[in-house]
Amino acid sequence: MIRHFNWIRFAVGLGGLAIMTSAPLAAQEQEDHLWTASLGAGFTTPTYHTGGELDNGWNISTGAGLNFFHSHLGLNGEFMFNSLGIDGITLNNLGYPGGDVHVWAFTGDPVIRLNPHGKFDFYLTGGPGVYHRYVEFTAPTLASFTGYNPFLGVYYPVTVPANEVVNSFATTKLGVNGGGGFTMRIGSGRAKFFAEARYNQMYTRQVTSFIPVTFGIKW
DSSP states (O other): HHHHHHHHHHHHHHHHHHHHHHHHHHHHHHOOOSSEEEEEEEEEEOOOHHHEEEEEEEEEEEEEEEEEETTEEEEEEEEEEEEEEEEEHHHHHHSSEEEEEEEEEEEEEEEEEETTTTEEEEEEEEEEEEEEEEEEHHHHHEEEEEEETTTTTTTEEOOOOOOOEEEEEEEEEEEEEEEEEEEEOOOSOOOEEEEEEEEEEEEEESEEEEOOOOOOEEH
């Protein structure tokens, strides 16, 4: 009877130990996801010489990637779009009433996360990419189209103010980016709020440089 009791107690203790040790591992496995994704938007500030030619603008970005080593390391592929206005003094010197610069970028960025399983995490990221810059100069004009009054059943001409592109050119070059940010877990799911800033440099004849500050959601 004593031996039987000891065996049962040993089995119960062993089972309890297995549960206690497997629970953190199970939680860890739930935290470690192979795939990641992100979506964000924010404001963009031109820097150095670019800051003397362009005004502040805005950006949107989206990305997807893979996690390694319990999510402490990752590799993301990202698409980014930035829109900035051309400075008024620059426009006056060139003789154009208006203008904008749009920059698209596809980048491949390694990521280092300091606390990937915590509520708050800080990370560093950056890498090379392909950048496409489109410059357009505009002038005010009038656009006409046909409106319709459903009550009277008649069509009538409508003229509204608009901008006409009078000159434009584009270039595609290599570039790099680097920076960091932080994430904050939202609830108990995978979603995290993030805020980040990254310096970007496109190797045009005279370097195009800017810093997008982006806010969004990561999964």
